[in-house]
Structure formats: structure tokens, C-alpha cells
Amino acid sequence: EVQLQQSGAELVRPGTSVKLSCKVSGDTITAYYMHFVKQRPGQGLEWIGRIDPEDDSTKYAEKFKNKATLTADTSSNTAYLKLSSLTSEDTATYFCTTGGSFAYWGQGTLVTVSS
Amino acid sequence: DIVMTQAPLSVSVTPGESASISCRSSKSLLHSNGITYVYWYLQKPGKSPQLLIYRMSNLASGVPDRFSGSGSETDFTLKISRVEAEDVGIYYCGQLLENPRTFGGGTKLELK
Numbered sequence: 001e002v003q004l005q006q007s008g009a010e011l012v013r014p015g016t017s018v019k020l021s022c023k024v025s026g027d028t029i030t031a032y033y034m035h036f037v038k039q040r041p042g043q044g045l046e047w048i049g050r051i052d053p054e055d056d057s058t059k060y061a062e063k064f065k066n067k068a069t070l071t072a073d074t075s076s077n078t079a080y081l082k083l084s085s086l087t088s089e090d091t092a093t094y095f096c097t098t099g100g101s102f103a104y105w106g107q108g109t110l111v112t113v114s115s
Numbered sequence: 116d117i118v119m120t121q122a123p124l125s126v127s128v129t130p131g132e133s134a135s136i137s138c139r140s141s142k143s144l145l146h147s148n149g150i151t152y153v154y155w156y157l158q159k160p161g162k163s164p165q166l167l168i169y170r171m172s173n174l175a176s177g178v179p180d181r182f183s184g185s186g187s188e189t190d191f192t193l194k195i196s197r198v199e200a201e202d203v204g205i206y207y208c209g210q211l212l213e214n215p216r217t218f219g220g221g222t223k224l225e226l227k
Contacts (some may be wrong), residue, residue, distance in 0.1 A: 061215040101169035
């Protein structure tokens with residue numbers, strides 16, 4: 001069974017960057033696209049973008065094009081989400097999800113942006 | 116972008132009764148291959164979303180058959196028969212037809 005293990009919670013300062021990880025077990029990371037989804041406290045789900053670990057091609061939602069960068073490392077079966085120029089609006093839980101139907105989800109990483 | 120609109124915002128159900136949640140898309144989710152790319156997820160309190168229904172009407176692995184999905188090209192329904200305590204949470208519809216993937220605002224299911 002595919003499992004996604006995400007990195008731990010982060011407390012970061014405004015204006016800085018943070019890099020979150022999502023490690024795949026139970027299959028190779030190249031089997032599916034890896035997507036990332038944002039959920040602000042008490043809010044709904046917002047798609048950030050996806051990466052094809054096979055060729056590192058990416059697609060982003062328009063509002064995240066200057067905010068998020070997706071990368072993948074096939075040797076460690078891990079995908080990464082880097083968020084830059086952080087503000088309070090970036091305080092949220094970030095999920096990775098994969099499988100053709102978003103069948104598999106990580107446990108989420110809480111990012112808190114505060115001075 | 117495809118807008119997904121869910122109703123109601125919340126529903127309160129007596130255990131053992133049924134519940135229905137509606138979802139409407141701003142564009143047809145029926146692909147030329149005959150597949151309708153609407154999905155349903157449940158997010159239990161403090162947990163990650165979990166897949167319930169894929170491609171409008173297919174039950175995901177391990178999901179009780181009390182759950183069912185139906186619809187047309189733009190209007191979709193999730194029905195939960197014989198609601199149980201474990202069904203409490205927020206239900207989201209989502210479209211995986213095109214980028215950006217989008218989700219409805221969510222419907223909170225509570226027990227009476």
C-alpha cells in the first residue's frame with residue numbers, strides 16, 4: 001500500500017522560505033504525479049500544483065506561481081514543496097497527495113508564519 | 116478555472132437516517148472518453164482527506180457501500196445511507212478533469 005510521510009511542523013519568520021518534504025513508500029515516486037494541497041485553518045482545500053517525478057515537469061495554480069516550487073528526488077522517493085517570501089497568508093496545513101484519484105494523502109505539515 | 120459549488124454548508128442527521136450532499140460544477144466534467152471526473156472526499160476531524168468516490172460513481176477501496184455517488188455532466192450527488200457516528204466530518208467534491216484541480220467549499224456532516 002502506498003503511504004506518504006510528510007515532514008514535521010514548521011514555525012517560520014515572515015519573509016523567509018521553508019521546504020517541506022513528502023516521502024513515498026510502497027511504490028516508486030514515478031508511478032504517479034505528486035500534488036500538493038493547501039488548507040488554511042478552518043478552510044477548504046486549495047490545489048497548489050503538481051510535479052511529474054519522471055521528468056520533473058510541473059504545473060501550478062496561477063496564484064502559487066511565484067510562491068511555490070515543486071521538486072522531486074527519485075533516489076530518495078521524496079517530493080518537496082518550497083514556499084518563499086512567507087506571510088501570514090501562508091499559515092496553513094500543506095498536504096501531498098498522489099494516485100490517479102488523489103487516493104493517497106500525507107498526514108499534512110502545519111506551517112505557521114509568525115514573528 | 117472550474118468552480119465547484121456544494122450545498123448545503125452543513126447537514127445534521129439522525130444516526131441510521133440518510134443524507135445527501137450536492138455539488139455543481141461550472142463546466143461539464145464529462146470527458147470525451149466517457150468518464151466523468153468528479154470525486155468525493157471525507158475529511159474527519161484532525162485528519163487528512165480520504166477518497167470516498169472516484170469518477171462520479173465508483174466506490175473507493177475499503178469504503179462502506181452505504182456511500183454512493185451519482186450525477187450528470189455538471190450536477191452531482193453524494194448519498195450516505197444509514198449514517199453512522201464514523202461518518203462525521205467535512206465532505207468535499209473535487210474535479211480532476213483539468214488544471215487547476217478545484218474543490219467545493221465543503222459540507223459539514225454532524226449527528227443529531
